[in-house]
Amino acid sequence: MTDTSTPAEAPPAVLRQDAELIAGVVAAAGRGLVDRETVAEVVALCAVAGEHLLVVGPPGTAKSEAVRRVAGQLGGRYFEYLLGRFTEPNELFGPVDLRSLREGRVEFETAGMLPEADIAFLDEVFLGSTAVLNTLLGLLNERVFRRGGTALASPLRVCVGAANHLPEDPALAAFADRFLARVFVDPVADARLEELLEAGRRPAPVAHHGGGPGGPEDRLGALDRLAVAARGCELDGVTPLLASALRRLRAAGVPVGDRRAV
Template sequence: MPDPDTSLRDAAAVRAAVADARAGLVDREVLADVVVLCAIAGEHVLVVGPPGTAKSEAIRRVARRLGESYYEYLIGRFTEPNEIFGPIDLRSLRDGVVRVETAGMLPEAEIAFLDEVFLGSTAILNALLGLLNERVYRRGSTVVKSPLRVCVGACNVLPEDPALAAFADRFLARVFVDPVPDERLEELLEIGRAGDAHRTEERPDSLAGALDRLAEAARAVDVGDVGILLATAIRRLRAAGVALSDRRAVRAQRLVAAAAVLDDRSVATPADLWVLPLIAPSADAQELAGTVLADLMTEAANRSLPHAAEAFSRGPAARAARMATAAGELLAELDVDPPADDRLRIEALLREIDASFAPDARPDELAVARSALIARLGDAVPEPAGS
């Protein structure tokens, strides 16, 4: 049984790494959160969205902060298997033995990003099926046990070919990415002007050990207390027309367990049910899932992955946790390198807090965060009118 104190430290280390990865990202915080969630759960992510929306940049940032070996490839219709899995060893081939040199290729990666993943040939997709599902790559005499934690596949649109359905089902979590909304364009342009100034350095120490321990802790999480709620959620989704295979329904428990561990708990609770819309296969189905499961997700929140928890639950607890986390990150950033506009940023966050929660409905954690922001300003901030 994993040591609770160790899990607590590991979750804090991963939380810091995710915060680093999110720095300088605009409207891609949810994607970063989901990649980390799936790395702990041992599941894969499919990202769907138009080109030029910083999908790969968000994934690279997570990979760098976690200190993992990372593999990335843009697949085309004429991509050969050896471009992804490694070339044939010609010396062995002369002896009649088919052996693949996998060093530095996908079978030996811990985090992988495959862009335009559905354009792969039948040979590539068949090899990927075994690798994604069993974490084993086989060809000829080559049998490689892959250390793959999470594979992120990306495409511009979901494929309509039924022949790709079995392959697509291996990606349990789905994230649908749109261009940055109009209200955040100034932020996007500012970061674009700054260029590399917003990029943080890679962490010198790998968090592989922490990820291993958290993954082990996730496998030991007790999900029995939410079993009835999970079954209820799956029934509701299917009744609403959301197509969910038995595989997706069963493996959703892994996401619930990973969410619990990242929130420093060994027992899953209703707070972890925000992950359920992630398993819906389309953007419309995820929107529908958020509606039909709304009453099951009112308590949903996650301190390590606040952006994803809020986006998928749309609940008040998750919103409060996200704003409390944002306050802590902002104050920590200002302590290290206070910019000239620090007052504007604090006041903006205070306005969001006051607009979202009346004083008598403000969760304790958020009330403490608000007080810390006010103390930083150094003067009194009145409660909103009508409170």
């Protein structure tokens, strides 16, 4: 029987160690990135918050590099894919299990695919077909992959989508709204071009794959413990301030729906 109980919140001393560990992960991932440190920070923040991130910016602005570095430092299973108009669902979610099909069951082989990933990056995310986006929507919402006879609880901590711009098609609005966190990036400013060129000559940080203290299991465990603690935070003191900020945003013409407000 699967244990569906919520893990107990860790002691404060453990949470402090977890926070320091994840801060070190973010710092290592951002080392050598020019003006993309914020992307690395928000990926980790979204993993703790249990939300998904959309990174918007023109091609060639290191969106994917920033995500890869964070994933490499955190460890765990990573899935990355560039979506297109003709991307088939099985390219993301896995092919039909032929052995089950011979027995009259439609099930899918998900090993190494998106449903079993801890961290995922989907480039050009709005180019996916309706079949891809509808299946993805359920996975992002519920962390459960359902297709055919397959129903699989996903370990997905955060999915990062990337796009050159926000979609104008109203049909994509509901899907885009599932990425509650958004970071907009531009090419590195002229004043920092020397820094960019120097960083481009240096090798990327080595991904952390070793075991033991501070290894991938510890890092993902730290994320999970911080996520549990975050859900237990007392927010009554800041609720009036948040409500005031939301009113100001709406008064300024910035659309903030109920889901995003919460």
